Structures are given as C-alpha cells and as structure tokens.
Amino acid sequence: MKTTTKTAKRSGARAPTARTKEAVTRRAPRQPPASAYFIEELHDRPERHTLAVIVDNEPGVLARVIGLFSGRGYNIDSLTVSETEHAKHLSRITIVTSGTPMVLAQIRNQLERMVPVHSVTDLTAGGKPLERELALVKVASSGQDRVEALRLADAFRAVVIDATVDHFVFEVTGRTSKIEQFVSILAPLGLIEVCRTGIAAVSRGAETD
Amino acid sequence: MKRQMTGAEMVVQALIDQGVKHIFGYPGGAVLPIYDEIIQQERVRHILVRHEQGAGHAAEGYARSTGKVGVALVTSGPGATNLVTALTDALMDSIPIVGITGQVPTHLIGNDAFQECDTVGITRPCTKHNWLVKDVDDLARILHEAFYVASHGRPGPVVVDIPKDVQFATGTYAPPNHVGHKTYHPRVEGDPAAIRAAVEMIAKAKRPVFYTGGGVINSGARATALLREFVRTTGYPITSTLMGLGAYPASDPQWLGMLGMHGTYEANHAMHDCDVMVCVGARFDDRITGRVNAFSPGSRKIHVDIDPSSINKNIHVDIPIIGDVAHVLEAMVAEWKAMKSKVDKVALKAWWRQIDAWRARDCLAYRQNTDVIMPQYAVERLYAATKDKDVYITTEVGQHQMWAAQFFKFEEPNRWMTSGGLGTMGYGLPSAVGVQVAHPKSLVVDIAGDASVLMTMQEMSTAVQHGLPIKIFILNNQYMGMVRQWQELLHGNRLSHSYMESLPDFVKLAEAYGCVGIRVEKPGELDDAIAEMIKVKRPVIFDCRVAALANCFPMIPSGKAHNEMLLGDAVKADTLGKTIGKEGKVLV
Numbered sequence: 156m157k158t159t160t161k162t163a164k165r166s167g168a169r170a171p172t173a174r175t176k177e178a179v180t181r182r183a184p185r186q187p188p189a190s191a192y193f194i195e196e197l198h199d200r201p202e203r204h205t206l207a208v209i210v211d212n213e214p215g216v217l218a219r220v221i222g223l224f225s226g227r228g229y230n231i232d233s234l235t236v237s238e239t240e241h242a243k244h245l246s247r248i249t250i251v252t253s254g255t256p257m258v259l260a261q262i263r264n265q266l267e268r269m270v271p272v273h274s275v276t277d278l279t280a281g282g283k284p285l286e287r288e289l290a291l292v293k294v295a296s297s298g299q300d301r302v303e304a305l306r307l308a309d310a311f312r313a314v315v316i317d318a319t320v321d322h323f324v325f326e327v328t329g330r331t332s333k334i335e336q337f338v339s340i341l342a343p344l345g346l347i348e349v350c351r352t353g354i355a356a357v358s359r360g361a362e363t364d
Numbered sequence: 365m366k367r368q369m370t371g372a373e374m375v376v377q378a379l380i381d382q383g384v385k386h387i388f389g390y391p392g393g394a395v396l397p398i399y400d401e402i403i404q405q406e407r408v409r410h411i412l413v414r415h416e417q418g419a420g421h422a423a424e425g426y427a428r429s430t431g432k433v434g435v436a437l438v439t440s441g442p443g444a445t446n447l448v449t450a451l452t453d454a455l456m457d458s459i460p461i462v463g464i465t466g467q468v469p470t471h472l473i474g475n476d477a478f479q480e481c482d483t484v485g486i487t488r489p490c491t492k493h494n495w496l497v498k499d500v501d502d503l504a505r506i507l508h509e510a511f512y513v514a515s516h517g518r519p520g521p522v523v524v525d526i527p528k529d530v531q532f533a534t535g536t537y538a539p540p541n542h543v544g545h546k547t548y549h550p551r552v553e554g555d556p557a558a559i560r561a562a563v564e565m566i567a568k569a570k571r572p573v574f575y576t577g578g579g580v581i582n583s584g585a586r587a588t589a590l591l592r593e594f595v596r597t598t599g600y601p602i603t604s605t606l607m608g609l610g611a612y613p614a615s616d617p618q619w620l621g622m623l624g625m626h627g628t629y630e631a632n633h634a635m636h637d638c639d640v641m642v643c644v645g646a647r648f649d650d651r652i653t654g655r656v657n658a659f660s661p662g663s664r665k666i667h668v669d670i671d672p673s674s675i676n677k678n679i680h681v682d683i684p685i686i687g688d689v690a691h692v693l694e695a696m697v698a699e700w701k702a703m704k705s706k707v708d709k710v711a712l713k714a715w716w717r718q719i720d721a722w723r724a725r726d727c728l729a730y731r732q733n734t735d736v737i738m739p740q741y742a743v744e745r746l747y748a749a750t751k752d753k754d755v756y757i758t759t760e761v762g763q764h765q766m767w768a769a770q771f772f773k774f775e776e777p778n779r780w781m782t783s784g785g786l787g788t789m790g791y792g793l794p795s796a797v798g799v800q801v802a803h804p805k806s807l808v809v810d811i812a813g814d815a816s817v818l819m820t821m822q823e824m825s826t827a828v829q830h831g832l833p834i835k836i837f838i839l840n841n842q843y844m845g846m847v848r849q850w851q852e853l854l855h856g857n858r859l860s861h862s863y864m865e866s867l868p869d870f871v872k873l874a875e876a877y878g879c880v881g882i883r884v885e886k887p888g889e890l891d892d893a894i895a896e897m898i899k900v901k902r903p904v905i906f907d908c909r910v911a912a913l914a915n916c917f918p919m920i921p922s923g924k925a926h927n928e929m930l931l932g933d934a935v936k937a938d939t940l941g942k943t944i945g946k947e948g949k950v951l952v
Contacts, residue, residue, distance in 0.1 A: 215488070218488065219488060257680070261676075264671075264675070268550075268671060270492065270547060
C-alpha cells in the first residue's frame, strides 16, 4: 500500500488553473509577514490530487465522506463511488480534490479517522495515476452536422449506443481532457445532453492501492 | 453468553455489561420500551433531567470527572435535536459520551411521522460516529461498538438511534467481545525514532516550554503522573490550555498558569520566545495561538497527539508523534534516562530569570474595591475556602469562566469541567449534576454567570429531585460580561443587547426550586456566605453580586500575537478611559 503522508512533491501536480491562481493572490497578506509560517503558506500552491478511499459499504457512508468535505471547506472536483468487493461489502470512493499540501494532509487524516474507512491512498503522491472517465453524449442534429458528429465520434473512438434518424448517443471513455475536448467539439453540432461518471483511477504498476 | 431478549432489554443489558452505573435521560414515546426495562431493574440508575441538553452535559460532567463513558438516553425528534448541543460540545472537547436515541418505527422512517427527525443525519457531523439500528440482531454489537468508539483513540460522542419496533423485537444478545474492531484501531504507541529525536531536542533546548492540554487528562492518571515526572526531571516551565488545567499542579513553581487569549503574561511570552515547544495533548486552537503567522516564530515544535488530523492543522510542527499521551510520555521518560540526558543548566537559569521578570508583571492583579465585590476576589475567596476540600469545579462560559481558570488553582486532573471548544453557555449547571452523581460525597461548585446559568436553570429541579447538593456560584454582574467586554473594547462601548434586564431574584428562585438561596453584595460578607454555602447539604444558588463592568485581563485581542497582550492596567489607562462613560468609571 502506498500511503505516504506528506505530499511536498509537486511533480505530480498539474499547473494551477485560472481559478486556483486567483485564490493564491486573494490570500495576499494584510500585514507584513512576521514569521516563517506566513511565507511558507504563500509558497504553498494548491495541488490537485486523486484519493482512493476504501470504505465499508454501509448506509450513510458516502454522506459521511461528503459531509466531511463540505463541513471543513475542502474541494471536490470529481467523485466516483461503487462497491468493488461484494463479499466484504467494500466500496471504493475515488475523489479528486485540490488544496495546499497542508490541506491535503488534513483531508487524508480526517478521512482516515472515520470509523467506516479502511484505507486512504493518495494516488497522485506516488506519481501520475491512471485516470479514466466515461461520458454518454446525446446529439440531435441533421444534415451535415449529423455526418460531422459521427465522423468526430469515430476519431475519438466513441461508440454509438443509441440512435434514431434524429439523434445519436455516444459512449466515450478516456482521460478528462479528452472528454472535455469531445464535448466541446460536439457543442455546435447539436449536443443536447451529457452525462459523465467522474474519474475512476488506479495507480500504475503491480502494486495495489 | 448469548441470550434471546428484546431490543429494549438488550440496551439495559449492554449498559450493565459495559459497567455503566448511571445514565441521564428523559423519556418519550419512542423510548418507552427502554424506560419500561429501566424501571424493572436496579443496576443502572437513571437520573431524570429537565431538558435533553441537560442530559448530555450531565453525561459530559460525569465522563470528565471519572474518566468513564457518560450515557444519555433521550427520545426521538425533539429529544434528539435537544441533545445536539451537548454532542457537539463533547466532540469539540473530546469527551466520551454515548447518546441513545429512540426513533419512530422503521416502517415510518422517512414519512414525517410524529416526533420523527433524521437523527443520524443531524448528528453525523457532531459525533465521532453514529448508527441507525434497523435489525435487532445488530443491536448488541452496535451498542458495544459505540462504547468502544467513544472511549478509544481521541474520545468523543457517539449516537445509537434505535427505532421503536427494534426495541420491541426479540433477537440474540451477545456480551462485549474483545476481538477488536473491524476498522477503527487508533495508534497508541509513538514512533520510537520520533520519540528519540524529540528527547534529544528537549535535552538541547535553551528556552524550552511544555504546552499541555486536555489530551493529558483524557489519557488518564498514568499520563498525569508521567507528565509530572518528566517536567520535574527537566526543570522546564509548563503551561496548559483551559482544558488541561489540573494535569500539572498549579502550586508548583514550574507552573506558568494557563496560556492563550486570557492566559498569563508569563505563559504567553514563554510560548512566544521559546526555542523548543513540547505540545502534549493540545491542538493549537485559535484561542491559544493568536495570530498564527506570529505564533512562537523562533521555536521548533514537538507535538504529541493521538489524532493524526490534529498534526499540522493550524501550526506546522517539526516532530509530530502520533500516540496516546501516557504511552508516549512513558517512552520519553525511558528514553531520557537511557540517553542520560542532561539539561543546559546555564541556559535554563537565564530562561527562568526571564520568566521571573515576566511573572513580576503580576498580570492577574486587579484593583480591589471595599464596596463592591470584584469577581476575581470572589473566585479567590471561593478557592481559599475550598482548596483543602474534595472539590470539583464546573463553569459556564464567559468572563466568570476565565476568572475561574485564572484564580482557581487546580492540583489534580478531572477536577475541572468546562466547555472549551464549543463554548456552551449553560454547560456548567447540568455538568455539575453529572459530577455530583459520580461523586456524591464531594463538593461540586458551578462557577457561573448570571446570563449562562439561566440557559439551563431548570436542572436545579433535577438536583433537588435526586438529592444532589450542587452549589451554583453565580458571579452576577447583570451583563453577558464577555459580550459586554468585547463591545466595550471593539464596538465603541455600544452595549447592544448584552444587559440582562429583568433577571430573576435568584434567592427566591432557589426557594421556588426547593433549594437554598444566598445573596451577597459586600466584600466583607463574602467569606461567611461561602462558608454557609459549603455547610448546607442541599443544592444552593449563590447570588454573588459583583462589579458590573469589570473586564477580564490579560487578553490577547483577536488577530494579535502572544507578545501583544493587553494587560489590565494598560487598557485602563487608554482604551477604557476613552470608551467608558462617567457611570462606568465609578463602577470599574
């Protein structure tokens, strides 16, 4: 199990998005820095990490986890949950979150001390994990747009899982960036509905999480 | 031994098997089957309160003063929601309590049935864990698990919500098994490498300070003994949070007094200027740190805590040690001896000289008054009259609480029950009820304020019913004193709704409840009145009329550092002079 605690390493983190940059400037000090902590805090940029949380699949367990995030003001960028070991009634919750290293360590510790939580693994701490998402995309169009949508779907290796003369439903899997791109390209071609699963992730290599 | 019984019987049997002698509760429709079992046995004594919040706080006082788990039994709906304040209070202060709540029958859950509420949903963020029992065959296991979770690791409140049909249903009861919990295994032994590094750092310190908290008391008598041994071996100064008072004797020369917002000048300056800080069972709360980026800027910090989420939450520490205080201190003391550690005597002497200079400021000094009782004086006299007795002190929240912490000197742990984290006005009176139930022969005093005490005053009736001779020592200044102090210092002395108009006559109120009322207005009468209060073997409401506009100092104003404390005299000279009118000046 890779359960390294402090995630000072930034190699795995993505470049801060426009939103996170803004958050950093907003935290500018009102008073001049008086100690090392203050300066250190300024240097701590938010990082995006993917956590795998193994929990007992009992009623209310998801509410506990989500309640922790909302109650303590942590971010949830993506959340995916399903029972993964039926015999043991274990569910795996994959959470993509962002925060400073100090906040990320807090999130891990806060999760770990919850009674139904078996383990918390920071997949990003051990390098970039494998992350995939599935999207169902409904497109209603006719004529040239319809042909173009089908051609693009093919380029993205999306599969048609439902169709009439008026619409297609595509199933597409891949990294979040690919899904984003696919959805945005289809927008002018009659896109009417999107459903996404959120991120499922595992670490690379033979080790388990 | 496994046996068949009803869910209601299981509740009582589980309490017996968990060694519970007393529970605090209030009956209602959804817990009637359990109450029907309670009256048919004598091993668990039920204390009927007057409001479910009182049951929760009484369970807290019981737990805090004994080190055992406190139990509250309440009904569904309003019973459960009234318990929420006490649960949150226990969560913030790490007090082990088990709340047992009745629930509407399972087939009615979600139907907006009479006295239904989503108890597990409401109490999820204010408990360590909670359970809704849907099958009677799970009940025994869940009850035992509840006691385990409440008392292991960082202690805290739990709730078991039991629908009425589950209480009636028959199932298999199993006694507690000690096989262990499926997932919850808090670490108690500290990492030996970290302990070694910590001991080395402690030995090399030039300006050390021990900063201890409620975790020491929660860890038990062994932790207190080890802390005393270690601190005395090193000869280092020690301060403590509000929650940790009593772990180290206040009469000891190494004791600096409480730290934090209303802590002593010497304690806060020692924290600010130290080079090694040894935090044991405390959590760098914002009332302690002041402005975090100016908190003890030159020190390396060691943090012993059983809860990993307390580490690096507010303040970055250099050596975190996750474990139970007693286990870690035992290892530290052993390591100290094994390494034949010696302290730097020259540096320590200079450090103590500095600390003595801070002490010489006599930060708790106040201006004595011959006409009006100063609240500080009242606490001092109470302390003088009770220090040689077997005494337990509870408090409400506000100025009186801080004066109690500053002027009452605690020599032993578990003698001081106060609402620290949540700051619950109305905690002290029901808490005193719980303490008195646990220690029927001891003297239990709630140092109270006139505003706080009215929040849970109805529990006087509980005290009278159960023959609990608690003493409610009200420092009556006719204000919400702490609110008024903040308004005076920070809001231009505009005393918005902090004056307690139409206060009851506390002496008559005492008589109405069937207990004893005493009123004192002059400093000269105070000692005799306190002696009388102690002598009376019945509950007493002691209305101590004190100076109305006295302020609680020293004080670190919000957003300031430890070395930017306001001392009483300095404030009187400038800020207060400008903000207080003629009338106010006469009284201060």
